[in-house]
Amino acid sequence: GQRHQDSDRKRHRRGVGTRKAKEFQPASRLTDADVRGDKRSTERLLDHPLLLVVNQRLGNGHRWILPQTVHTVGETMRQTAERALAEVCGSGLEVRFLGNAPAGCYKYRYPAEFRKDGIVGAKVFFFKAQLQGGSLLADSLKKLDRASDFEWLTQTELESRMLPKYCQSVKSFLMSTEKMDCQHLLDKIESSVKRRSQHITPELDTKTKATEAVKV
Known part of the structure; x- marks a missing residue:
């Protein structure tokens, strides 16, 4: 009798789980910022990494660039980078700098x-x-008088704002997630899981073996 009751409870739990799974509706990736076309919001294009770009004053004009400033003697390069963000954008953004060495360089x-x-x-x-x-507001940016505007852009959108050579230098140190074939990656993972579950070791073709031999 106890065994039948346990079995009934398990079937009931499975039934509840199945119903909940069917009732689950994933949230839409389309946000209000997407609908408005608001490029000043970080709540846009949630499946893409975004980069902060400012229309900063350089000489007699303005250019769309990453926040920058002039290096001061006695500062480390990272300290200059931290100061650049504060001088151009203020203290409203909470960020974590990654490493003490630069990720890229642009010469002009x-x-x-x-x-x-x-x-x-x-x-x-x-x-x-x-x-x-934190957040960055247009009014706060303008009060600092270093840049007139800002946007959060994807890698492909950088080309519409930045000069070609500058844009190329920036893209060179960014991970190119937008060109990644996600479906191909998922297919490889699924295939690998199936082989492991069946204890199958995939055979390497002649070309692959030669490549592996060279690597060794």
Whole structure:
């Protein structure tokens, strides 16, 4: 009698779980920011990593770039990067800088009228940082008078704002998640799980064996 009761309870639990699974409706990835086309919001394109880009004043004009400032003697490069974010965007963003070494570099030449004392150009070093919290508002940005606007952009959207060579330098240190074939990756994982469950070791073809031999 006890065995039948336990079996009935298990079937009941499975039935409840099945009903809940069928009733579950995943939340839409389309947010209000997507509907409005609001590129100042981090709540847009939830399945894409976003990068903070500012329309910063450089010389007599403005350029869409990553927040930057001039290095001061005595500072580490990371300290300069931290100061750049604070000077351009204020203290409203809570971020975590990743590492003490730059992730990338962009070199450019000054216009002829700005070259002096043998200095013909400059290097901009990029640091990676992750947003942990806080927010950035357009009014707060403008009060600092270093940039006129900002946007949170995907990698493909950078091309519409940045100069080509600068954009290429930025993209060179970003993980290209937008070109990743997610379905192919999922298929490989599923195939690997099936082989392991059946205790099957996949055979390598001649080309693969040769490649592995070279790696060793």
